[in-house]
Amino acid sequence: MTTGSWWRRAADLTATVVALVTVFPIYWMLLSALKPAGEMQSLSQRPWTLAPTLDHFRRVLGAEDFGRYLVNSLLVALAVVALSGLVAFLAAVALTRFRFRFRSTILVMFLVAQMVPIEALTIPLFFLIRDVGAVVPEVGLNTLGSLVLVHLAFSLPFAVWMLRGFVAAIPEELEEAAMLDGASRRTVLWRILFPLVAPGLAATSVFSFITAWNDFLFARTFIISATDNQTLPMALLVFFKPDENDWGGIMAASVLMTVPVLIFFILVQKRLVSGLGGAVKD
Amino acid sequence: MSTASTALAEPRSGVRPAPAGRRTRLRMRRRTPLWLLIPAAAVLLPLFVYPIYQLGLLSVLDFRQAQVSGGQPTRFVGLDNYLTLLRDGKFWSVLLATVGFAAACVAATLAVGAALAVLLTRVSRWPGYALSLAAMAAWAAPAITGSTVWMFLFDANLGLVNQVLGLDGHNWTYDRYSTFALVGAAVVWHSFPFVMVTLYAGIRAIPEQMLEAAALDGASHWRSFWQIVVPMIRPLLVIVVIQSIIWDFKVFTQIYVMTGGGGIAGQNLTLNVYAYQQAFAASEYGLGSAIGVVMMLILLVVTLLYLRALRRGGEPL
Secondary structure, eight states: OHHHHHHHHHHHHHHHHHHHHHHHHHHHHHHHHHSOHHHHHOSSOOSSOSSOOOHHHHHHHHHTOHHHHHHHHHHHHHHHHHHHHHHHHHHHHHHHHBOOTTHHHHHHHHHHHTTSOHHHHHHHHHHHHHHHHHHOGGGSTTSHHHHHHHHHHHHHHHHHHHHHHHHHTSOHHHHHHHHHTTOOHHHIIIIIIHHHHHHHHHHHHHHHHHHHHHOOHHHHHHOSSOGGGOOHHHHHHHTOOSSOOOHHHHHHHHHHHHHHHHHHHHHTHHHHHHHHTTOOOO | OHHHHHHHHHHHHTOSOOOOHHHHHHHOBOSOOHHHHHHHHHHHIIIIIHHHHHHHHHTTEEOOHHHHTTSSOOEEOTTHHHHHHHHOHHHHHHHHHHHHHHHHHHHHHHHHHHHHHHHHTTSOHHHHHHHHHHHHHHHHSOHHHHHHHHHHHTOTTTOHHHHHHTOTTOOTTTSHHHHHHHHHHHHHHHHHHHHHHHHHHHHHTSOHHHHHHHHHTTOOHHHHIIIIIHHHTHHHHHHHHHHHHHHHHTOOHHHHHHTTTTSGGGTTOOHHHHHHHHHHTTOOHHHHHHHHHHHHHHHHHHHHHHHHHHHHHTOOO
């Protein structure tokens, strides 16, 4: 018994230390964003500050058009979430509730799609978007629309794959009962399945949101001249100067970019795990 | 991600009694539900499938700045781009670096993730809660902001690490290997939580009675760990390993941001970044595409292994 409790205490201590080490970079980001400029330049950084200030945030949000980039990022991410949620829901229903000929093949394709090195696809996509833009200017180069399109495509396979688990967890008896009561297929889909899958859709949305929100590669590749349509990650890189990095600004910008995702993640954390588990209990 | 844990839910699905005849008849709708699949196809065919085809096409073309601007006609060059790569010492060194870097990241991610998953099963409530929450935060943090904060921590003058170690002015990104190690640390920090959470869920799904029975039979903790826990989570382990290989092979953001696009004289390039730089920095779009195709083929092999592992793990497709 005594050795048992000794082990338990050692395990607790290790877990606590690892937790602190793991969360430290995020703490450091937040702290540095709040430190006054003088302390940031100091050659002996302290792990606390007695004079927290919002100076860096003010500078970031004011001077560099950061607010606009924030809105751009939000617009792109929300459009992707809405569209990919809708399209993925329909596809997930098809793949769980129907048995048709190429069902397994399509499923495997969705899985394989997740392995494709998206970064390499920037090359053909750049030319595709350029050519499409000549016809439909709204989704050509330098537009937010082009970013929505590519992120929609790249978040879809995972969204379908994940939603499939949520749809499968809903007892089919519910739909069958409704169908026997004379409900149309459309009613079953939107009035019965959709609300029941909604929690899963929320969890899936987080991933779609993150895909779009975190991206800097497509923003960098597609948004060449229209700086008004730049998104957050690119704006963040603006603070890197060849000679002297503005770390206060970088950390404040990083906080602004990290916090929304962090909040989302923690909000849906429970659902996320159950969604990943492929089983929903409530 | 999702795949990992579907294996967990597997034993549960068999519990329900066999459905009655009426139900099966309703359930097995054999018509292809085209109208449900068309939206997805409308997105994926032009924006995913077609670009893959285009990537292959570009890789057999002489496609450079002159062709992009229309100054010169596009020329079919067959496998010339690939031959150029084969003869290019830089390509081989980048390929080697990519494999080495990915292997190191995978090994470290798995070691850390698995150790912490086991640790989580042994701790009291609050330390366990703290560890899960911290891991969630590291997982959720965007790769780009994770990169910026790690860079700041290791900054030559203002970085906390140098100040604590007294290495004033030491630049971690001069040396090739210390740069890779730094980037690797940021990658592992970001990716171990997935391994930890998945394996922890796997261990928790093992029936308590099984371990109790083993204990009654006189098996030590050590023994029941290796002879019950490890074999039980083996399918999950395989999935986690292969997922990690795929992710770490494709690492882009951390390398691109932390090494400023590939490090000094490109010493920290990986295939992914190399392809991008060849195309957009050097305007060698054909060559960049060929690198992309090589990457795709390597990942395809890994993916086939993954699919085989999934089948064995009982994933119903």
